Every structure is written in C-alpha cells, then in structure tokens.
Amino acid sequence: MPRTLSLPSKTKKTAAKKAARPVASKVAAKKAILQATLKAIPKATSKTAPKSAKVPVKAVTKAKSVAPEKVTLTASSKAEFSKSPFNSSLKPAQKINFLREMLRIRRFEQQALKYYNQGIMGGFLHLYNGQESVAVGTASLMNGHDEIITAYRDHGHALAVGMGMNECMAELFGKGTGCSKGKGGSMHFFAPDKHYWGGHGIVAGQTPLGLGLAFAIKYKKDKGCAVAFLGDGAVNQGVFSECLNMAALMELPIVFVIENNGYSMGTSLERSSAIRHSLASRAEGFDVDWSLCSGFDLYELRASLGEAMEKARTRYRPHVLEVATYRYYGHSVADANAKKYRSPEEIELYKTERDPITLWQNQLLAENVITQVGIDKIDAEAKAEAAAAAEFGIASPWPPEESIFEGIYHEVDHKTEAGQTGRFFFSE
Amino acid sequence: MPVITYRQALNDAFAEELTRDENVFLMGEEVAQYNGAYKVTEGLWERFGSKRVIDTPISEAAFLGLCVGAAMMGLRPVVELMFWSFAYVGFDQIINNAGCIRYMSGGLINVPMVIRGPANGGTNVGATHSHTPENFLANTPGLKVVCPATPYDAKGLMISSIRDNDTVCFMENTLLYGDLGEVPEGAYTIPLGVAEVKREGIDVSLIAHGRAVLTCLAAAEILSAEHGVEAEVVDLRSIRPLDEETILNSVAKTHRAVLVDENKPFCGVSSQIAALLAEHAFDDLDAPILRVTALDAPAIYSMPLEKLQLPDAQAVVAKVLSSF
Ligand SMILES: Cc1ncc(C[n+]2csc(CCOP(=O)(O)OP(=O)(O)O)c2C)c(N)n1
Ligand SMILES: [Mg+2]
Numbered sequence A: 001m002p003r004t005l006s007l008p009s010k011t012k013k014t015a016a017k018k019a020a021r022p023v024a025s026k027v028a029a030k031k032a033i034l035q036a037t038l039k040a041i042p043k044a045t046s047k048t049a050p051k052s053a054k055v056p057v058k059a060v061t062k063a064k065s066v067a068p069e070k071v072t073l074t075a076s077s078k079a080e081f082s083k084s085p086f087n088s089s090l091k092p093a094q095k096i097n098f099l100r101e102m103l104r105i106r107r108f109e110q111q112a113l114k115y116y117n118q119g120i121m122g123g124f125l126h127l128y129n130g131q132e133s134v135a136v137g138t139a140s141l142m143n144g145h146d147e148i149i150t151a152y153r154d155h156g157h158a159l160a161v162g163m164g165m166n167e168c169m170a171e172l173f174g175k176g177t178g179c180s181k182g183k184g185g186s187m188h189f190f191a192p193d194k195h196y197w198g199g200h201g202i203v204a205g206q207t208p209l210g211l212g213l214a215f216a217i218k219y220k221k222d223k224g225c226a227v228a229f230l231g232d233g234a235v236n237q238g239v240f241s242e243c244l245n246m247a248a249l250m251e252l253p254i255v256f257v258i259e260n261n262g263y264s265m266g267t268s269l270e271r272s273s274a275i276r277h278s279l280a281s282r283a284e285g286f287d288v289d290w291s292l293c294s295g296f297d298l299y300e301l302r303a304s305l306g307e308a309m310e311k312a313r314t315r316y317r318p319h320v321l322e323v324a325t326y327r328y329y330g331h332s333v334a335d336a337n338a339k340k341y342r343s344p345e346e347i348e349l350y351k352t353e354r355d356p357i358t359l360w361q362n363q364l365l366a367e368n369v370i371t372q373v374g375i376d377k378i379d380a381e382a383k384a385e386a387a388a389a390a391e392f393g394i395a396s397p398w399p400p401e402e403s404i405f406e407g408i409y410h411e412v413d414h415k416t417e418a419g420q421t422g423r424f425f426f427s428e
Numbered sequence B: 001m002p003v004i005t006y007r008q009a010l011n012d013a014f015a016e017e018l019t020r021d022e023n024v025f026l027m028g029e030e031v032a033q034y035n036g037a038y039k040v041t042e043g044l045w046e047r048f049g050s051k052r053v054i055d056t057p058i059s060e061a062a063f064l065g066l067c068v069g070a071a072m073m074g075l076r077p078v079v080e081l082m083f084w085s086f087a088y089v090g091f092d093q094i095i096n097n098a099g100c101i102r103y104m105s106g107g108l109i110n111v112p113m114v115i116r117g118p119a120n121g122g123t124n125v126g127a128t129h130s131h132t133p134e135n136f137l138a139n140t141p142g143l144k145v146v147c148p149a150t151p152y153d154a155k156g157l158m159i160s161s162i163r164d165n166d167t168v169c170f171m172e173n174t175l176l177y178g179d180l181g182e183v184p185e186g187a188y189t190i191p192l193g194v195a196e197v198k199r200e201g202i203d204v205s206l207i208a209h210g211r212a213v214l215t216c217l218a219a220a221e222i223l224s225a226e227h228g229v230e231a232e233v234v235d236l237r238s239i240r241p242l243d244e245e246t247i248l249n250s251v252a253k254t255h256r257a258v259l260v261d262e263n264k265p266f267c268g269v270s271s272q273i274a275a276l277l278a279e280h281a282f283d284d285l286d287a288p289i290l291r292v293t294a295l296d297a298p299a300i301y302s303m304p305l306e307k308l309q310l311p312d313a314q315a316v317v318a319k320v321l322s323s324f
Helices: A011-020 A025-039 A077-082 A094-119 A132-141 A155-160 A165-172 A209-218 A236-247 A280-286 A296-317 A342-352 A354-366 A372-395 A401-405 B006-021 B044-048 B060-074 B084-098 B134-138 B151-163 B211-227 B242-252 B270-279 B303-309 B313-322
Strands: A148-149 A225-229 A254-260 A289-294 A320-326 B003-005 B024-029 B054-057 B077-082 B112-120 B143-145 B167-171 B180-182 B196-199 B204-208 B230-235 B238-240 B257-261 B292-293
Touching: A077 A094, A077 A296, A077 B112, A077 B242, A094 A132, A094 A155, A094 A289, A094 A354, A094 A372, A094 B292, A132 A155, A132 A225, A132 A254, A148 A209, A148 B003, A165 A372, A209 B060, A236 A254, A236 A280, A236 B060, A254 A296, A254 B084, A280 A289, A280 A320, A296 A354, A342 B180, A354 A372, A354 B292, A401 B167, B006 B077, B024 B060, B024 B134, B024 B167, B044 B054, B060 B077, B060 B084, B077 B257, B084 B112, B084 B143, B084 B167, B134 B143, B134 B167, B134 B238, B134 B303, B143 B151, B151 B167, B180 B238, B196 B211, B196 B242, B204 B211, B204 B242, B204 B313, B211 B230, B211 B257, B211 B313, B230 B242, B242 B270, B257 B270, B257 B303, B257 B313, B270 B292, B270 B313, B292 B313
Parallel strands: A148 A225, A225 A254, A254 A320, A289 A320, B024 B054, B024 B077, B077 B112, B112 B167, B143 B167, B204 B230, B204 B257, B257 B292
Antiparallel strands: B003 B180, B143 B238, B196 B230
16 A cells, blocks of 8 residues: 555645744744645645645745745745746846757657657667756756766666767667767766756666766866756665765755656655655655656746756755656557556646646747747747657668777777787687 | 885875876775874875865765775765674675676676775784685675785785776775885886796695685695695785686696685685686696685684684695695
8 A cells, every 4th residue: 555645635725824834943844844845736636646746836945934824836826936036137048048948858759759659679768758847947947067967767867968869769769870879878968068968777877976076067167067967766776875965064066856656657746765755855754855846837847946956056966856747658669558557637637737838939929039830830840849859760771780899998999008918809 | 126015006096096186095094184994094184184084984885885985976985894803893884785786787887996904813802803705705796806915015905906897896805904024116017917926846736825824835835845845835816806827727727736725615616616626627637626725613712723714834844745
C-alpha cells in the first residue's frame, strides 16, 4: 500500500483556513504553503491529482517568511513573478524566444518519437515532453560562466543551451555526425563549449560531477555557478546526500534542481520517497537552502531559480530547488506500462491545465507580445526544423569502424608521446 | 643521489607538481591537516594551504565525482583513497564517469586526474582492507593503471601521471611506503607503458608488478645462489598501457615465463599476461606458462595464513624449479 504523505486528503478542506493562520516556524510555514496550494487542484480531478510535492507551489526561501495566503496560484501571485528582477526587464523578443525554444524541444522529440516507433532509431528515448520550461528557463538564466549537467532525460537541456537539432538527432540515430559521434546516444549528449556537461545514464551519478563543476568555478574564481539536475527518484541515491553535505561544507556555488515529475519509472513519489514536506526539505539537515517552485510557469521558474543561482554565484551558498513538473510520455518510449501506474485522467489534466508551453503562449497572448499567427509561425518553423534534422540524421553515414578505438584516451587521440608508449587496447 | 623512502618520493612528486601547476590540487580523507593516514602527504597542507590540499568527509562517491567534474573543467585533481579497497563505494564515479565520459562525449571531454592510494594485502587487516583492484580498473578502456615497486619509480611515475591527460589509477603499497631507494632531486618523469628489466637473466622471465617485483628479485637471488638459475625480472610498472614488447623480448630470450602477481588469479593481471604469451610467444616457450598469485580466497585475517596467501620468494623459487 502506498504510504500516506503528510497531507491526508482531509486537510484539503481546511487548507485555506490553516493557510490564513500565521505560522510559527519556517518548517510549519512550508507545510502550510503546500496545503494551501492544494486549492489550486480542480475538485473534479482531485482523486487523480498528485499529492503535495507534485503540486505547484510558490518558491520560498529560508531567509524570509512568506505569508501563506499569498502562495496560491492566483493571478496576483503570477503577476508578482513576472515582476521579479529576473523577469521585469525581459524584452518581448526574449519572451518569444523562450516560446520558440520550448516548441523546438517538443517538436524535436515528437519527430524522434516517430522514428523510434518505426524501429529505425534504437536505444532508450526518455522524452522531456511536458518539462520543457525547466530546461529553457534554466538556459535563459545562464550568464556565460555558469555550467550545467543533467541525467539521461537530456534532450531538452541540450537544445536549450544551443546544441543543434541536426547533431542531436544524428546522435539518436547513432550516426557519425552526432554530437558524440554516435558513441553516446540519447542519454549522453555533451557540449562543453556551451557549458553543458551531459547527459548521464546512471541515476544521480551526475550529481557529484556537478559539485566538481562548482568546485572548479570557485577554484578558478569564475563568476558563475553550477546547476545540476536530478529527478525525484534520484534523490534517493546515497551519493546525492553526500553531495549536499559537501556542497555546504565546502561552500560551493551550486544549485541542485530536482525535476519532480512525480514518478521514477513506474514508481510514484509516494512509493519511492519517505518525505516530511518535500524532497527539497531534506537539504535542511545539511544546512543547504531550499525552495519549491512550479515548473509550469516560466516566470515562476526564472524567478526562483534566478535567485538561487545568483546567491550561489555571489555568496557561494548551495541551494536545492524542487520544481513541480510532469512528463506526458512513459519513462522511456519503451515503457510499456506508461499508462498503468497513473491514470489517463491525470495525464490529461496536466496536458490541458498545466502544459508549460500552452501556459506561456496564453501569457504572451495576454501580454500582447505575440499573436496566434505569430505562434503558429514559430511552431511551423520548429516542426520544419525537426523534420529536416530527422532527414539529416537518417541520411548521415554510420561512424567509421576505426572510430571504435577513438575518443578513449586523450593522449592516444592526440598522438602525444604519452600516447605512444605501451599497448592501450586489447581487442585482438 | 639522496636515499629517501617510497613515501617521501611520492611526497616530493606532489610538491613538485603543486609548485609547477596551479591547477593541481590534492584531495582526500585526512590528506591535509592530519598529514595523510599513511603520512604520504605530510607537510603539504602547511606548505600549500587549504586551497590546494583539501580534506574531505568520508564520502568517496562524492569526492571522486567532484574530482571528475573538476578535471572535466581542466583542473588536475590528485585524489587519495585511504585504501584502494574503499574505491568500491565510489566505483560508479571511476568506471562510468572517469572511464567513459571521454568516449560517450565523442572525445570532447577528458578527465586528467590521478586516483591514488595503497592497494595491497599482507597487512593483517582482513578482506575489506586488502583488495588489489588493478585488474578491475585495467579492464576499463579509458582508465590507466600504474603500480610502482620502488621509490624511484614512484616519483617518476607519479609526476607522469599528474601530467597525463587521462585518468590514472595509481596503486601504492603500505608495505613499501618505508622502503628506501635512490631518488634524484627535482622533477623527472617515467613514461607510462614502459616496463623495466630490474634484473637481467637468461634462464627464466619473472614478470610482476608492484611489491611482487621485490619478491621476484629476492627469489632471483636464491635461484642464482642455490640453484644456478639466472632469472630475469621484468617490472611491468604500468598495467594499462602495457609494455608488451619488453615482456615478449624477455621471454624470447629466456624461453620460460613465471608470472608473479599479488592480484587474484582468476581474471587477474597474470591472466592477461598469460594470454599475451600464449598468443605471441608460443613458439618461444620451452615450458608452460606458470603463475604464482595470491591464493583465490578473500584475504584472510590470521597472520600466518595470510602470509601463505601471498606470493613469497620461496614459492616463486619452487615454481621456477618445477618448470625445468
Ligand atoms: C543506478 C541506476 N539505477 C537504476 C537505473 C534505471 N533507471 C533509469 S531512470 C530511472 C528512474 C529515475 O527517475 P527520476 O530520478 O525521477 O527521473 P525521471 O526519469 O523522472 O526524469 C531508473 C530506475 C539507472 N539508470 N541507474
Ligand atoms: Mg521523476
């Protein structure tokens, strides 16, 4: 039986009342915030609605106490996010560009899915559909000195930092023109020149690498921070706890972003994680700051993450930001149970009510930043670009056989003296 | 030439490289303020400060991963494992990250770091503290594995390893830290992948790495004095890259090979050398390839039995004589 979270459904009715009450401690404040946000879930769907940690909640930082009544997703709080210093000076062109980037990711993946289903693309394919705002919002905050790293659900981050659709699509097809020359596949995209350090297939294995990025930034006195992404399932790997401890101890400029999409493969958050208030609040025990935010709204994500990144850069304060988000497809496309561990209604709810792209489109329309015609045009371009990338990938040659022994040792690749002494490979 | 310990030779190598290259830093449990669990890093924290010589909590996975991440960004971490036996809790970081990232990125990234510490049995501390994982690590294309036997080699190989642009797993030995040897002052390098004939001979090739080299040298003296057998001792020095040429040249000369290895026999380093000889020295051999390795059981605690578990000079002598 799934264990009950700290928010039995009964509290929903009284949530509003409780939320209005002043709270004594910070922890209690966070609890109240979570409860209050449950109001935002439509009644008809409350049966399938996700529990506490999955619902969008307003960011809270340790430093200030937030009045609980302000935290529901009301128009006024939304407006507040748009007025945050990270959003207030955004130019219309930038806002439109966020939309373009999100649409490009979605169309890219839908194109990939098509060929995967036809059986001409192999590997695993972990789609990011539904979560695009997180990668795009993050990339939009990077200052040229920031470094990011993520897990295997990495296409969105790759495109968001500026990797080309062609090289990414070719990599999915295992072609020599791929970003990793066909050696990495879907889970292993890298672009160090764009401050993107992968693309990692082992759950949470990337989290200490993120620490290393942050360590190097501080060591070199660079003006950036590291952002390391992980899933709601990944938080249960021991190494992540080690990372929180070391991040605080060494005062490293890092933000861990938990992309909480409610599931790790077929296991819901409730079945995988013992939590008190949220996953992020585990950071409390390590004296690491933490906050929660909705990933469905770009303004909110940018406001919350922007603040955390700035604090990491300027004060070497690590931070854990838990972002509520949702994936529409199965864990990977090969996930045969994609619709068994969650109800179709739940998926539908998120698609219709919380789709980050739709919400952003509506926002931009309301702000008169773009017209529907403008949106359609961007979408058509994204579709065409993705289709062309697929053609490029299909038409590209396989990597040459001799490339099997390339890219293993730097010294061998560069034919240095150190790469010439002794035998490196033992194939025959 | 100054005569110093194996430990001091390593310490000198760190000091040279910390001075030479701003990007080099040392990290690990107790390496800084405590001066190292085995005092290999003694005095370096005082001399180079907290930025360059860094203590960590007991979190091998996190600090190994941290070093991989820092190396991707161009720093040159030298990270100590108090024992290589503790690598297993951070194995993911070594194998999947240090070992595979260059490949999976299509050669875009390299991980120039040294992972070092003692890897040996024979110290009466039981199985969990007596592992010799050189075979596991050398089984990972992308990693390099180095096992110096003498103070001179320790310093030269360490400096090469720190300057190397790939990840080097550097295996020391607590039983060797106090050994004395002639070591030049200042920096010098010994290339990885170059074995050394530590003793010339014509009757049999003893092929070994790490402390087993010293066992072979002792055995060779007994063989010469008591049995009129002149053994050649080949010190591999690095397991990957492997100096096949020196191995094959030696066996072509002596026509006999006895492999001596403190690693376990099953899929161990000696298995790899045996395969090499079977493939490329078959016609040179006058006798079957023989092995003297650690006995194939977890390292036992009990002291007299532990001594039996590792190759010693008498066992090597007996094995050599059995081949004639
Ligand atoms: C060490 C390890 N264990 C198991 C797996 C298999 N696996 C891959 S993804 C995954 C679920 C992870 O879920 P989460 O962290 O929530 O990320 P999401 O897939 O939702 O993005 C599992 C079990 C793995 N890749 N690595
Ligand atoms: Mg998840």
